[in-house]
Amino acid sequence: MTQERLRELLRERVADEQMPDRSAQAWGRARTVRRRRRLGAVAGVAGVAVLVSGGIAALSSTPLTDPREPGVSDTRTTPGAPTPTAVVPDATYEGAPLWWSPDQAQERTLTPIDSQFPAEIDLDASEPFVPGELGHAIAAFARGREVVLLGPSGELRTVDVSSVEKFTKPNGYRYFPASSWMLTPDGEHLVFPQDDHDAVFSLGTGSWSTVPRGTGLVKQDPPRPPFDASAAQQYGAAHQGAASWGMGVAALPVRDSGEDLSGPEFLVADSADGPAVLAFMDRFSNGQDNRWKDCCPVAGRLDQDWVVYESRQSTPLLVAWHVGTGEFRLVSRILGAYDLASFV
Amino acid sequence: MTDRDGAASFTRWASERQQALLRTAVLLCGDHHRAEDLVQHALTEVALRWSRLRDEHPDAYARQVMVRTNISWWRRRRREVVLDVRDGTATPGPGAAVDRRLLLDRALAQLTPKQRATVVLRFYDDLSERATAEALGVSVGTVKSQTHVALARLREAAPELADLLEEPT
Numbered sequence: 068m069t070q071e072r073l074r075e076l077l078r079e080r081v082a083d084e085q086m087p088d089r090s091a092q093a094w095g096r097a098r099t100v101r102r103r104r105r106l107g108a109v110a111g112v113a114g115v116a117v118l119v120s121g122g123i124a125a126l127s128s129t130p131l132t133d134p135r136e137p138g139v140s141d142t143r144t145t146p147g148a149p150t151p152t153a154v155v156p157d158a159t160y161e162g163a164p165l166w167w168s169p170d171q172a173q174e175r176t177l178t179p180i181d182s183q184f185p186a187e188i189d190l191d192a193s194e195p196f197v198p199g200e201l202g203h204a205i206a207a208f209a210r211g212r213e214v215v216l217l218g219p220s221g222e223l224r225t226v227d228v229s230s231v232e233k234f235t236k237p238n239g240y241r242y243f244p245a246s247s248w249m250l251t252p253d254g255e256h257l258v259f260p261q262d263d264h265d266a267v268f269s270l271g272t273g274s275w276s277t278v279p280r281g282t283g284l285v286k287q288d289p290p291r292p293p294f295d296a297s298a299a300q301q302y303g304a305a306h307q308g309a310a311s312w313g314m315g316v317a318a319l320p321v322r323d324s325g326e327d328l329s330g331p332e333f334l335v336a337d338s339a340d341g342p343a344v345l346a347f348m349d350r351f352s353n354g355q356d357n358r359w360k361d362c363c364p365v366a367g368r369l370d371q372d373w374v375v376y377e378s379r380q381s382t383p384l385l386v387a388w389h390v391g392t393g394e395f396r397l398v399s400r401i402l403g404a405y406d407l408a409s410f411v
Numbered sequence: 412m413t414d415r416d417g418a419a420s421f422t423r424w425a426s427e428r429q430q431a432l433l434r435t436a437v438l439l440c441g442d443h444h445r446a447e448d449l450v451q452h453a454l455t456e457v458a459l460r461w462s463r464l465r466d467e468h469p470d471a472y473a474r475q476v477m478v479r480t481n482i483s484w485w486r487r488r489r490r491e492v493v494l495d496v497r498d499g500t501a502t503p504g505p506g507a508a509v510d511r512r513l514l515l516d517r518a519l520a521q522l523t524p525k526q527r528a529t530v531v532l533r534f535y536d537d538l539s540e541r542a543t544a545e546a547l548g549v550s551v552g553t554v555k556s557q558t559h560v561a562l563a564r565l566r567e568a569a570p571e572l573a574d575l576l577e578e579p580t
Contacts, residue, residue: 080438084443093457101459359483
């Protein structure tokens with residue numbers, strides 16, 4: 068297929084496509100949004116420390132952990148080391164303490180923290196998988212019909228999983244069954260549900276086997292949110308008493324109420340003081356900074372205090388949250404496209 | 412710039428450009444109705460920033476919004492999406508434009524949204540690798556590798572199309 072022929076074919080494909088003129092409509096909608104933002108900003112100023120209906124109380128506007136300019140600091144912190152903590156929550160929701168995450172731009176400039184993950188995970192630099200070379204992995208990244216495995220020493224190896232068939236849901240939908248649980252907790256196997264069995268790939272031997280349907284995947288129970296989250300949808304894998312939820316709790320208090328914020332998704336992590344909630348904040352910035360739906364699945368814990376979440380954005384990040392505080396650290400940058408990730 | 416001036420210059424730009432944006436959007440998502448939604452969303456986002464964008468690159472910004480919104484939609488819905496809706500239909504024979512369309516649609520559907528966007532921006536909108544990288548929010552190296560992977564996958568997904576499009580000898 069030559070590139071010039073491809074160009075011709077693409078042009079031919081859409082030559083007849085047309086739509087009614089929506090320019091005036093778009094301008095009108097933009098004007099409405101501007102007006103709503105102005106009103107929201109005014110209401111935000113007037114509403115400081117005022118009880119809001121629905122049981123929400125904004126308690127304070129604790130500033131986020133200092134976001135630094137990229138490259139300013141190479142000082143890494145270590146999990147477990149004593150750190151000054153801001154234990155006063157940013158807000159409460161139905162009596163539960165709630166903290167606000169950095170927005171995506173701030174996440175990129177957080178101070179690094181030492182962890183089992185390399186500071187940079189460049190998926191495009193992965194090499195072909197060789198049986199026996201990698202006994203177990205600490206993360207797996209699905210990209211099309213390949214999975215990139217991240218080894219404990221930071222090595223990256225690509226496994227061809229094109230022999231895995233699409234999975235058929237009861238309603239007939241078919242999809243490639245990579246999931247946030249595909250890497251088993253011991254990091255030694257990849258598991259893909261198939262229509263009549265589970266396909267299991269062994270990292271130790273590089274061989275495929277099958278187990279009865281539904282027995283290969285290991286899922287942990289998510290923690291119980293400290294408020295009614297029955298309308299929200301938990302997504303991603305749960306790890307050691309931490310998990311993330313999508314839309315459904317529309318009333319969570321958010322920072323900067325006058326800004327163009329998406330409905331916050333949130334993470335719940337169990338701690339010694341009970342469950343703590345992290346609401347994922349965002350600041351709309353030239354259309355480049357809005358959080359994606361299911362933006363931030365939990366990726367695991369560094370220790371009992373630090374939870375790691377995957378911040379899905381143009382350059383995805385692993386970000387660590389010191390549970391029950393306003394402290395955040397940068398774990399890793401993930402370079403190269405992938406569909407989803409699975410962590411031990 | 413008064414609101415009236417802004418409205419006039421915006422609607423002039425949007426009226427001129429929206430059909431082109433629609434065609435890009437159809438190639439990005441493969442569905443006309445979704446493509447219209449993408450265009451409408453992009454136009455609104457441009458309108459919100461018109462005072463700044465009117466003298467800069469509103470087309471590039473609109474394209475960027477469409478590309479990223481489409482990827483975001485896909486991520487939201489990917490576990491529910493029918494990936495192979497056209498399975499079971501007869502393989503169209505080469506020759507007619509409609510057959511080529513079906514083959515192309517089927518082949519593009521095999522790409523991830525980022526790979527698909529890379530192909531569309533590079534080979535339909537004729538953007539440079541750098542401009543494509545900016546629209547996608549990735550590095551130039553990623554655009555290069557995604558282009559390579561996407562073209563290989565297109566050939567693999569639609570060998571009939573690849574045969575059809577070989578340069579005549």
